[in-house]
Amino acid sequence: MEATAAQHGAASLEVASVDEVGDRIASTGYVCDDELATVVFLAMRMQRPLLLEGEPGTGKTALAEALAESFDLPLVRLQCYEGIDASQALYDWDFPRQILHLRALEAVAGTTDVEEAEKSLFDERFLLARPVLSALRQAPAVLLVDEVDRADDEFEAFLLEVLSTYQVSIPEIGTVAAATPPLVVLTSNRTRELHDALKRRCLYHWIEHPGLEREVRILRSRAPELSDQLAEQVVTVVQQLRSDAGLLKPPGVAETIDWAKALHLLGSQELDLAKAAATLGALVKYREDDERVRKALDRMLAGQ
Structure with missing residues (x-):
């Protein structure tokens, strides 16, 4: 079974020019220079993630928020931290609800066999979508991967795989693919160097403190x-x-x-x-x- 974001009312996200991007961002109160507007325009047209590095407080996170507001898109934020893993970014199962479901089945003895009961536990109603999966399903959307430099190498590898295909596989349900790739903004305060493989996947921009x-x-x-x-x-x-x-x-x-x-x-x-x-x-x-x-x-x- 394949679940696509088109099932959730996907729409295309198109911009005609750098000036349009700059004007839209400016309408939110975010003061954007021409260089930044250009790299945002290219990220949108090329459907590439945008990696923003710079000192804390230079407006990296605020830019993602401004993009979501200016294009009237949902903002899905993934806050990175040491030890974060793929399940915390992707999806999990609602174990308390699954247990209640099992008890309900037990109360109606003999109406469901074991195999059917096991299959029913992994119905989509028990799926908890974490930020990455949520962004893929809400196409189009802005996915903010904040402070990616705080995560470890394994999490970077996971992100690289997702950002290469804009889809994830859930064994119990199937593949979830974004009909329209989300606009992905990764931020880094450069507490450590990110791997070249992730950087190659992205368009890069260093944000200075403003003049x-x-x-x-x-x-x-x-x-x-x-x-x-x-x-x-x-x-x-x-x-x-x-x-x-x-x-x-x-x-x-x-x-x-x-x-x-x-x-x-x-x-x-x-x-x-x-x-x-x-x-x-x-x-x-x-x-x-x-x-x-x-x-x-x-x-x-x-x-x-």
Whole structure:
């Protein structure tokens, strides 16, 4: 038996140009440059997975979310972690419901033979679709494989097989194939190198921290309530901290947004030392970084 995503109302996902991709993504509030819009366009037209690498907080996960929103597609997220295996990504069986089903059969003694009872245990109603299977069945969809660098080699090999065919085989049911391949976005913070075989299967893009002008645009998009002066000052300080402060974990764009919102909630229209120091918990997450940032803020704001 073959189950395809066409049975679930598949539709084609087509884009005409790079500009269309950029405009759609921008409509969600995600500020996308031409290079990123181009690689997304190519991934969609070539039906290839998109591998995004970069420092934490550069907008890799947010891009997948923006793609799902802008194309009105379901977003299916697979969060990777050390020790994840294929069953946790693909499917499992609902054992409690299977046991209840067996008990129900026992209560009606003599109506079902053993072989039929065993076959009924692996009916599709007892199948628990994990993210990969769910994405194949919801064609088209966006499948976000988040922080794939946290998984191990065996899981990479599993992903490579699935992404090569966009189908999986379930012995008890049959093959599930996506009529329209999902738009797959893999993210990596590069805590380890991914294997070449997986990278060859994907289109690759490195996402840098945005420049000053683009980060101001992102901040204004995500927090329009901020004053123009506060937005520009916050981004200027964050950019300097990333490049000069020697932090263990430089703040990402998400931290920039959180810090700016925290300052706004305290009534700031411009950056001042007291409120900046009081809200550092939104910007840095290590005690050592907190100390370095306080010293850097003293120097930067004293020189204004």
